[in-house]
Amino acid sequence: MSNNPLATYTPPTDKVPTVGVLHCDCDVARSKYGPVSLAELKSAGPLAWLLGHIHKYEVLSDENPLVFYPGSLQGL
Helix, strand or coil: CCCCHHHHCCCCCCCCCCEEEEECEECCCCCCCCEECHHHHHHCCCCEEEEECCCCCEEEECCCCEEEECCCCCCC
């Protein structure tokens, strides 16, 4: 998916705590793997974002919201 997956995202309207899970490439504008910016993730609403695509653990924001790639035990 070379389009920004947040382009069609609608945040929940209730007060239930939300964690977003997204397969994407953060801050890689020309990526063909769901390019999103950290600024977009931070303003989208969830309390945290767990990102996929990068197989290495990396914290992109430890503020509210928490944004990170949890990595994987084994890259496949």
